[in-house]
Amino acid sequence: MTHQADIARRYMVARENWHWGEALPWLAIVAAFFVFPDYLALGTQIIIAIIFALSLDLILGYAGIITLGHAAYFGAGAYATGMLSAHLGWSEPISALLFGGLVGGALGLVTGWILLRYHGLTLLMLTLATAILLQEGANAAEDWTGGFDGLVGISFQPLLGSFEFDLWGKTYFCYAVAVLLLCFLFARAVVHSAFGRSLAGIKGNVERMHGVGTPVHGRLVAIYTISAAMAGLAGGLFAESNAYVTLDVLSFSRSGTVLIMLVLGGTGRLYGAFVGTVAYMVLEDELAKLSPEFWEFGIGLLLVVVVLFFRRGLLGALEDARARMGGLK
Template structure:
C-alpha cells in the first residue's frame, strides 16, 4: 500500500516538474537582447503579444472557453492605461500597467458573468459581439478615447524613476520580459493547482464536474477574470510602449490573430503562446519586407499547413516527433 501512495504522488508530481526545454524560450528572449539589438522594438511587441496569447491559453487551452473577442480586455487595458496618462497625467509605468490589468479584469468579470452561461456557437458569437460593442463604445466616446483618431498625449515616466526610454527600446524590452515572466509564473502555478485541474475537468466533462459538486459557473468566471486581467496588463504595456492607442486594440482582427497565434503554437501547454506568437510575428515582419502586398498569403499558407497536418500546433507536432523517436 505504501508503495501505491508513493507511486501515485510521484506520478502526479512528475507532470509539473520543471524540464530543461522550458529554459529554451527564456534563453531565446535573453539572447535576442544581445544578438539582435536593432529588433528590440519588434521584440517588445512580440513579448506583449505572448502575454496576451498566454492569457488566452488559460481560458481556451485549459478551461475550454472558446472566444473571438479576447481583444475586448486587451483594449480595455490599453485604453485604461492610456487615459490614465492622457487625461489624469499619471504616467508611472508599473502602476499604470497594473491599472490596465485591473480594468481588463473588471471588464472580464462583468462580461464573463453573463457570457459564461452560454457555450458553443452562442458563446463564440457573444464574445465577438462583446468586443464589437466595446469598440463601438470607444468610438462613440470620442472625448475620452480620441475615437477614430486615436488617443494621443500619453506620456510615460521613466521606469522606477531612473531608466528612461531609449531610442532602441532596450528599457521597454526588459520591462516587458519581466512582466511576461511574472505572468507566466502565475499561469504555471494556476494550471497545476487543484483549481487549474478543475478547469481541465470542466473542459473534459462539464457534466461530471457538476456531479462532483463543482460550482462550474463560478470557476469559469474566475479564470475568465484572471485571463482578462492578464490581457489588460498586455494592453497596458502596449499603450505605454507605443504611447498611442487606437480603436484597433479592440478590433476583431486582434481577437482573431491572438487566437491564430495560440493555435499555431499549440493550446493548453503555456509555451504554445511563446512559440506561436514568435513564429507568427517574425514571419509577418519578414514577409512584409519581402512582399508588402502579399505577406498575408504566406501566413495563410502556413496556417493551412499547420491546421491540416499539425492539428495540435507546432509544439504538438514536436511532441509527436519525440514520441515517435523513442
C-alpha cells in the first residue's frame, strides 16, 4: 500500500471511530430531562426538529442536493400518522409512526426518481413547487385532511401498552429521544458506508462519478428516499405529540426553517442538526419574547453573517477556532 493510500485509509477509519465528544449531545439531552422538567414539551419539539434537520443533512450535507421543499415529506408523514388515527381509529403509536415514515419514504422515492434528474435552479423550483402543490392539494382535500381548519380527532394508546402519555410530556420526550437515537445511528452508519462515500464523490465531482461507472441517479434517489422516510418519521412524531395537524406542516416556511437550522449548525457533520436546531429554537424563544420583529430581523442578520463569514456553521467556526488556538501554541 502506498503512503498516501495508507494516510487516506487511516483518516477514514478515524472518521468512522467514535470520538469522545460525540457523547456530549446525548449527555446534554439526558441532563435536559432532569434539569428542565417543565420544558419537556418544548424539548420534544426540539428533538423532532433535530430529526427533521438530520434528514435534510443526509441529502444536503452528504449528497449536495439543495431543496426548498423538504417539508413535503415531514407533512406527508404528519398527515399519514394523523389520518390513520383520526379516520381509521388506529391508535397504536409505534406502528402509526412507522406508517408516517413509510408514506414519507414512498413519496420521496416517487418524487426523487422524477426530480433528481434536474439540477440547479430548476431543481430548486421543482422541489419548492412540489411541496406547495402538496400543500394546496391538502387544502383542497378537506374531507380527508380537514383543510384549512386542520386535522382533529387524533388520539393514541399508551406507549407499548403501559406508558401513559402524561400531561408533562415525559413519555413523549423519551419516545422522541429514542426515535432520534435510532435515526442517528442509522444515519451515521449510512454516511460511513461505501454507499455514503459514493455520495460524497457525487457531491464533489459528479462527472467523475459518472465516469467511474457509479449509478449516480440511483444513489441519489436512494439517499433521498432514506431522508424522506426520516422526515416522515419526524412528521409522524409531530402529529402524535401535538394530536393536531395543520397545513403549516407542508409550508414553505417549514422547508426554509429546517434549512436555516441545519446551516446554522453546519452541514455534512450530522451533529450540525443538533447544534443548529437548539441554537435556533432557544434564540427564537428568547428574542421573540422581546419582540417578534426583533427575532425576525435577528435571524435574517444571522443568516447573512453566517453565509458571508461562517459558511461552515457554528461547528465549523468552532473547529476553525480550535485549529487557530492549536497553531498559536
